[in-house]
Amino acid sequence: MVMMADRAASVLHIPPLPAWRAPTEILADSLPLLDPPSRITVTDAAERHLRVPIAGDWRSFDRQVAPYTVEPADVTQSRRFKAVCFVGPSQSGKTQMLMTVAAHAITSAPDPVQVIHMTKTDADAWVEEKLNPAIRNSPEIHERLGRGRDDDTFSRKRFRGMRLAIGYPVANQLSSRSQRLVLMTDYDHMKQILGPKDAPEGSPYGMARQRIRTFMSRGCVLLESTPAFPVTDPEWRPGLLNPHELPPVSGGIVRIYNEGTRGRWYWECRNCGELFEPHFTRLLYDDGLEPAEAGAQAQMECPHCGELYAHRHKVELNRRALAGQGGWLHEGTRIGEDGHRALVRIDDPALRATDVASYSLNGAAAAFASWEGLVSAYELARRQAETFGDYTELSRVFFTDRAEPFLRPSETDGAALTTTQLREAAVTLPRGVAPGWTRFLTVSVDVQGNRFEVLVMAWGLQGERIVIERFAISQPPDHAPRAKNEDGRYRLLDPGRYGEDADALLDLASRAWPVEGQPWALTPAALVIDFNGPPGWSDKAEAFWRARRRDGQGHLWFLSIGRGGFHQRDRVWHEAPERGSRGRKARGIKLLNMAVDRLKDSVLAALGRMERGMGAQHLPDWLETEALAELLAEERGLKGYTKKQGVTRNETLDLSVQALALAEHKGLNRMNPEAPPDWAVLGPQNVHAVATEEKRRADPPPEPPRAVPAQINFLKRR
Numbered sequence: 049m050v051m052m053a054d055r056a057a058s059v060l061h062i063p064p065l066p067a068w069r070a071p072t073e074i075l076a077d078s079l080p081l082l083d084p085p086s087r088i089t090v091t092d093a094a095e096r097h098l099r100v101p102i103a104g105d106w107r108s109f110d111r112q113v114a115p116y117t118v119e120p121a122d123v124t125q126s127r128r129f130k131a132v133c134f135v136g137p138s139q140s141g142k143t144q145m146l147m148t149v150a151a152h153a154i155t156s157a158p159d160p161v162q163v164i165h166m167t168k169t170d171a172d173a174w175v176e177e178k179l180n181p182a183i184r185n186s187p188e189i190h191e192r193l194g195r196g197r198d199d200d201t202f203s204r205k206r207f208r209g210m211r212l213a214i215g216y217p218v219a220n221q222l223s224s225r226s227q228r229l230v231l232m233t234d235y236d237h238m239k240q241i242l243g244p245k246d247a248p249e250g251s252p253y254g255m256a257r258q259r260i261r262t263f264m265s266r267g268c269v270l271l272e273s274t275p276a277f278p279v280t281d282p283e284w285r286p287g288l289l290n291p292h293e294l295p296p297v298s299g300g301i302v303r304i305y306n307e308g309t310r311g312r313w314y315w316e317c318r319n320c321g322e323l324f325e326p327h328f329t330r331l332l333y334d335d336g337l338e339p340a341e342a343g344a345q346a347q348m349e350c351p352h353c354g355e356l357y358a359h360r361h362k363v364e365l366n367r368r369a370l371a372g373q374g375g376w377l378h379e380g381t382r383i384g385e386d387g388h389r390a391l392v393r394i395d396d397p398a399l400r401a402t403d404v405a406s407y408s409l410n411g412a413a414a415a416f417a418s419w420e421g422l423v424s425a426y427e428l429a430r431r432q433a434e435t436f437g438d439y440t441e442l443s444r445v446f447f448t449d450r451a452e453p454f455l456r457p458s459e460t461d462g463a464a465l466t467t468t469q470l471r472e473a474a475v476t477l478p479r480g481v482a483p484g485w486t487r488f489l490t491v492s493v494d495v496q497g498n499r500f501e502v503l504v505m506a507w508g509l510q511g512e513r514i515v516i517e518r519f520a521i522s523q524p525p526d527h528a529p530r531a532k533n534e535d536g537r538y539r540l541l542d543p544g545r546y547g548e549d550a551d552a553l554l555d556l557a558s559r560a561w562p563v564e565g566q567p568w569a570l571t572p573a574a575l576v577i578d579f580n581g582p583p584g585w586s587d588k589a590e591a592f593w594r595a596r597r598r599d600g601q602g603h604l605w606f607l608s609i610g611r612g613g614f615h616q617r618d619r620v621w622h623e624a625p626e627r628g629s630r631g632r633k634a635r636g637i638k639l640l641n642m643a644v645d646r647l648k649d650s651v652l653a654a655l656g657r658m659e660r661g662m663g664a665q666h667l668p669d670w671l672e673t674e675a676l677a678e679l680l681a682e683e684r685g686l687k688g689y690t691k692k693q694g695v696t697r698n699e700t701l702d703l704s705v706q707a708l709a710l711a712e713h714k715g716l717n718r719m720n721p722e723a724p725p726d727w728a729v730l731g732p733q734n735v736h737a738v739a740t741e742e743k744r745r746a747d748p749p750p751e752p753p754r755a756v757p758a759q760i761n762f763l764k765r766r
Contacts, residue, residue, distance in 0.1 A: 086155075086156035086157065088152075088156050089122045089125070089152075090121040090122050090124060090125060090148055090149055090151075090152040091111050091118045091121055091122055091148065093148075093151060093152040093155055093156045094109040094111075094121075094147075094148035094151050094152065095108060095109050095110070095111060096155075096188075097151055097154075097155045097186060097188045097189055098147070098148060098151040098182065098186050098189065099182065099185045099186045100144065100147075100182070101181070101185075106185040109148065111370070112366075112367050112370065113141065113415060114140065114141030114144070114145075114415045114416075115366050115367060115369065115370035116140075116313050116366065116369075116370075116376070116407075116409055116413065116415075117134075117140075117141055117142065117144070117145040117148075118370060119311075119375070119376050119394060119407075120132050120134050120145060120270075120405070120407050121145050121148050121149055123394060123405045124149050124229065124268045124270050125152070125157070125268075126268075126405070127265035127266065128403070129268065129403055129404060129405040130257060130260070130267065130268060130269065130403040130404070131253075131257065131268065131269040131270070131271070131304070131308070131403065131404045131405070132268060132269070132270045132271075132404075132405045132406075132407075133271055133272075133301060133304045133305050133308050133404055133405070133406040133407065134270075134271070134272040134273075134406075134407045134409070135272075135273065135274075135275060135294070135301055135302060135305050135406075135407065135408040135409070135451055136272065136274065136407075136408075136409040136414070136451050137274060137409065137410075137411035137414050137417060137448060137449055137450060137451040138274055138417075138448045138449070139414055139415075139416035139417045140409060140411075140414040140415060140416065140417070140451075141414075141415055141416065142272040142409075143178075143233055143272070145270075145272065146163065146231045146233055146270065146272065147178070147179070147182060149161075149229065149231060149270060150163065150212060150229075150231065151186070151189060153210055153212075153228070153229060154189055154192055154207045154210060154212070155188060155189060155192065157228075158207070158208070158209030158210035159210055159228035159229070159263070159266075160210060160211050160213070160225075160226065160227050160228055160229075161210065161211075161212050161213070161227060161228065161229040161230075161231065162212075162213040162214075162215060162221075162225070162227045162229070162230050162231070162259070163212065163213070163214050163215070163231045163232075163233070164215050164216060164217055164221065164222070164230065164231065164232045164233070164238075164252065164256070165214070165215070165216050165233055165234070166216065166217070166233070166234045166237045166238050167216050168216045170216070170234075171202070171203075171214050171215065171216050172202050174214070174233075175202050175214055176202075179205070179214075183205070189207075192207040192208040192209075193205065193206070193207055194206040194207065194208070202214065203215065213225075213227070217238040217239055217242060217252040218242060219242045219243045219249050219255070222242065222252060222255040222256055222258075222259060223249075223255065225259055226259060226260075226262040226263070227259045227260055227263075227267070228260060228263040228266055228267050228268075229260070229267070229268055229269075229270065230256040230259055230260060230268075230269045230270070231269075231270045231271075232252060232253070232256060232269065232270065232271035232272070233271075233272055233273070234272075234273050234274075235252070235253070235271045235272065235273035235300065235301045236273040236274065236275055236276035236277060236299075236300040236301050237273065237276060238252050239252070240252070240299050240300065242255060253269065253271060253304060256269045256271075257269055271301060271304070272301075273300070273301045274447050274448045274451055275294075275297070275300060275301060275302050275447050275451060275452065275453050275454075276300060276447055277297040277298045277299045277300040277302065277453065278297065278298060278443070278453065278454055278455065278456070278686065279295040279296065279297055279453045279454065279455035280295075280296050280297060280298050281295065281296045282455055284296055288387045288388050288389065289383070289387075289389050290310075290379070290389070291379070291388070291389060291391070292310035292311070292312050292378070292379050292391075292408070293306055293310060294306055294408060294452075294453055295453045295455065297453050298686060302453055304404060304406065305406040305407075305408055306406075307402060307404050307406070308400075308402050308404030308405060308406025309378040309379060309394070309399055309400050309402055309404065309405050309406050310378060310379045310400065310406055310408070311376045311377065311378040311394070311405070311406060311407040311408070312325050312376070312377060312407075312408055312409075312410075313325065313326065313369065313374075313375070313376060313407075313409050313410070313413050314326075314369065314374040314375060314376075314377050315365045315366075315368070315369055315373075315374045315413075316365075316368060316369070316373040316374040317350040317352060317353060317355055318355070319350065319353050319355040320350065320352050320353040320355065322350070322352040322353070323374055323377070324350055324351050324352065325410065326348060326362075326365070326410060326412045326413040327410045327412055328410060328411060328412045328422060328426070328450050328452075330348055330349050330351065330412070331346045331347065331348055331349075331412060331419055331422070331423060332346065332347050332348075332349050332356070333345050333346040333347070333423055335427060339423070339424040339425075339427035339428045339431075340420075340424050342423055342424065342427055343418075343419065343420035343421065343422070343423035343424035343427070344420050346359070346419040346420060346422075346423045347359075347419075348361075348362075348412065348419070359418055359419040359420065362413070362415075362419075363415075366413065366415065375393075376393070376394060376407065377391040377392065377393065378391065378392055378393070378394060378396075378399055378400060378405075379391065379392075379400045380392035380396060380398040380399060380400060381398050381399070381400060381401065382398050408451065409451060410450060410451060410452070411449045411450040411451050411452075412450075417449065421449075422449055422450070425445050425449055426442075426445050426449070426450075428441070429441040429442040429444070429445045430442055433457075434663075435510070435511065435662055435663045436511065436650045436653070436654075436663055436717075437649050437650040437651070437652065437653020437654055437656075437663065438619065438646050438647075438649050438650045438653075439454075439456050439457075439649060440614055440615070440646050440649075442454070443456070464680075465652065465655060465656055465680055466680070467673060467676040467677050467680060469658075470655065470667055470676045470679065470680075471669075471673070471676060473658040473666075473667070474666075474667050474668060474669040474671065475514060475666045475667065475668055475669065476668075476669050477514065477516070477564070477668045477669070477670075478564070478670075479516075479517065479668065479670045480504075480516060480517050480561055480562075481516060481561065481562050481563070481564050482506040482514075482516050482561050482562070482563045482564065482570060483506060483508075483514060483563075483564050484563060484564050484565050484566060485508045485509075485512075485730070486506040486507065486508060486563055486570065486730075487507055487508055487509065487724065487728040487729070487730055487734075488506075488507050488570065488573040488714075488727050488728050488734070488736065489504060489505065489506055489507070489516075489561060489570050489571070489572045489573060489736070490504070490505050490507065490572060490573060490574055490575070490576070490707045490710050490711055490714075491503070491504050491505075491556050491572045491574075491575040491576070492505070492575075492576050492577075492608075492703045492704075492706035492707045492710065493553060493556075493575070493576065493577040493578065493703075493706075494578050494699045494702050494703050494706070495543055495577065495578045495580070495581030495582070495585055495589075496581070496582070496699075497542075497544065497581075497582040498522065498540040498541055498542065499520045499521060499522040499540070499541055500520065500521040500522075500541065500543070500552065500553060501520050501699040501703060502517070502518070502519050502520065502521060502556070502703075503515060503517070503518050503700065503703035503704065503706075503707060504516050504517035504518070504561065504572075505704070505707040505711075506561075506570075507711055507716070507728075509719070509721050510661075510662040510663065510721075511654070511662060511663040511664075511711075511716060511717075512660065512661065512662065512663065512664050512665075512666075513654075513664075513665055513666070513707070513711075514665070514666035514667070514668065515665075515666075515667055515668060515671060515704075516561060516668065517561065518671060518672075518675055518700065518703075521541065521552050521553070522540055522541055523538040523539075523540070523541065523552070524538065524539065524541050524542075524546065524548070524549045524552060525548065525549070525551045525552050525554075527548060527551070528546050528548040528549050528551070529546055529548060543581065543582065543585050543588060544581065544582035544583050544584035544585045544588070545584060546588075547587075547588040547591055547592065549588075550577075550588055550589070550592040551592075553575075553577070553592075556572065556575055557571070557572060557575060557601060557604055557605070558571060559571065559572075560738050560740075562740050566732075567732075567739065567740055568731075568732045568734075568737045568738065568739055568740060569737070569738050569739075569740050570734065570736050570737055570738075571736045571738060572604070572736070573604075573714065573727045573728075573736055574604055574605075574606060574710050574714055575604055575605050575606065576605075576606040576607070576608045576640060576706050576707075576709070576710045577589060577592075577593075577605070577606070577607055577608070578607075578608055578609075578702070578706065579607040579608060579609045579639055580609060580610070589607055590607070590637055592605075593605055593607055593637060594636070594637070606622075606640045606710060606713070607637075607639050607640065608639065608640040608641075608642055608706050608709060608710075609625070609639045609640070609641055609642070610642050610644040610705075611641055611642060611643055611644065612644060612645055612687075612688045613643075613645060613687065613688055614643075614645050614646060614687075614688065616643035616646065618641075618643065619642075619643045619646050619647060619709070619712060620640065620641065620642055620643070620647075620709045620712045620713050621641045622638050622639070622640050622641070622713055623638055623639070623641065624637060624638050624639070625637070625638075625639050640709060640710065640713055642705060642706070642709040644688075644689070644702075644705055645684075645688040645689050647705045647708050647709055648682065648684075648689050648701065648705055649684075650663075650708060651665065651679075651701065651704045651705055651708060652679075652680075655667075655679060665704065667679075674697070675700045676700075677695075677697075678697050678698050678699055678700035678701055679700050679701050679704065680701075681695045681697060681698035681701055682695075682698055682701060714727070
């Protein structure tokens with residue numbers, strides 16, 4: 049429709065009016081909003097209205113796929129509990145449980161609902177990949193979705209009589225809004241304290257409980273997550289009065305679980321009829337086999353009669369539990385004659401007095417995780433931890449696969465390493481001499497304001513190594529600017545100011561260290577220099593490396609940079625650094641990136657292995673006490689290693705980390721002992737082996753070959 053305005057040449061474009069509707073039609077469309085909430089459980093509503101993707105097809109929701117989610121979802125409608133807490137592994141259907149609760153609110157009990165994800169990015173991805181397809185493929189839910197422009201967005205869905213808000217954990221998302229239900233997913237991976245640092249407003253869970261107060265007994269907070277916080281009390285043990293309690297942790301969903309009813313999922317044994325919890329620790333397998341082989345033979349054992357169950361029986365046992373032959377049991381208030389706390393159903397009057405219904409599902413009972421995969425992943429991670437002292441992957445298995453809080457074994461040793469212990473375990477070895485089992489050498493360099501700190505490490509098979517030299521370089525080379533004053537005395541190094549000072553490191557690449565009892569010596573297989581240092585050093589370090597590459601030694605020299613935190617993508621990776629605000633990669637240079645906190649775990653674990661063997665780091669008896677103290681200069685925290693109070697020097701620890709990172713990058717963990725690379729061969733055939741001075745004096749040089757007459761050469765060619 050086009051209309052002429054008062055002013056000349058002015059035209060107004062008015063969109064067409066909507067189709068005419070009779071008042072009776074509008075009234076008929078609105079009357080259902082006056083209906084009281086349907087008396088139907090969350091699971092019944094989901095089976096009636098919700099469609100879920102199964103093998104590429106959309107089918108009706110089936111409670112028997114993940115039967116352990118039925119009770120937690122249904123309890124969100126109880127007026128007895130203000131919160132429902134579900135601790136479970138990945139691949140268990142716990143996120144789908146939030147969808148069923150939201151579907152019930154849309155179709156059966158219209159009221160405002162809010163879903164909180166870890167971040168805005170995760171919230172948008174969930175809407176695009178999970179929520180929108182579910183709405184489109186569930187006809188009765190899609191029919192209730194509003195048709196207005198703002199009714200279907202990434203942050204809000206307006207349905208008939210209710211709104212579904214999608215947010216993330218920031219203070220303004222959990223403030224000044226009334227919600228009947230707040231659904232929180234991956235709680236342990238959210239920011240745990242909201243608001244500014246100088247005036248924190250509280251945890252996401254605490255703020256969510258404030259949002260449901262308007263709805264009184266009908267309001268509820270549902271939160272689910274895998275655990276992600278470490279155990280804080282290594283002496284804790286479950287007792288007769290707290291059989292379902294999880295270990296105390298530093299934060300997150302496990303704390304909320306322990307405040308609640310503490311429910312665990314049980315199976316009924318087909319042989320003896322007794323109930324038992326399907327737990328990873330009840331899986332029987334031969335841990336001496338390869339991880340995949342061990343996983344393939346895993347079976348669940350009934351602790352009462354010893355009956356064994358294969359993985360194929362898990363579906364049947366879960367469904368029997370849903371039918372009453374097992375299921376969720378919570379801690380009660382009664383104490384039996386044997387001193388054990390009674391376990392009861394959620395509707396038992398003797399249930400533990402709390403307004404939080406809490407559930408903990410072990411990974412062994414999860415619907416979408418196989419016992420073979422659980423055991424294989426655990427054995428791989430366990431062996432990696434024992435070999436390298438890196439517990440990152442093992443903690444991931446506990447948190448995400450098993451849904452259990454994790455305690456690093458080194459934290460239960462009772463006493464930390466001391467310099468006295470290191471001194472007592474020191475190996476007698478001449479300074480600057482490599483042991484007879486040495487396969488290759490590494491040289492690591494830490495850059496200080498007035499010196500280079502150097503450590504030479506000798507490496508054997510399977511990560512065994514020993515320090516063979518430790519020294520500092522403090523004088524510049526003769527050709528450096530102002531290397532000597534008028535009295536002929538050298539100044540101290542100043543690598544941040546004078547790039548020529550780095551040339552003091554040049555002879556390290558050609559220096560040879562003798563091998564004990566052998567007529568050969570070894571030059572370094574690789575050298576690594578800290579890219580960080582005093583102001584101005586990084587540019588000088590890059591120029592030094594480029595010069596080495598022009599000399600044909602680019603494969604020997606590396607520049608390293610540390611990356612803090614225990615959750616880096618890898619332990620070691622070699623790539624070009626980003627330059628500029630656009631994240632462009634630098635050309636022609638790569639840095640050896642080190643997950644320093646994970647590598648420090650490995651170094652300290654290696655120092656704790658006093659005997660010879662896989663992954664042990666030995667120290668020589670000539671090493672100074674100050675260097676020993678530098679190895680123990682830092683303490684482990686939740687976010688990484690920090691220097692102990694009053695400690696200033698940690699160079700030997702940093703140098704050991706550089707050496708381990710360099711060895712792993714070279715291929716230490718991938719090495720085949722039967723066919724090692726040429727730089728790791730034991731003997732004079734090693735590409736870095738050279739004859740010692742004594743050997744050269746003992747063996748006269750070979751006679752030069754006799755000249756062959758040109759005529760004979762010509763005849764041979766013909």
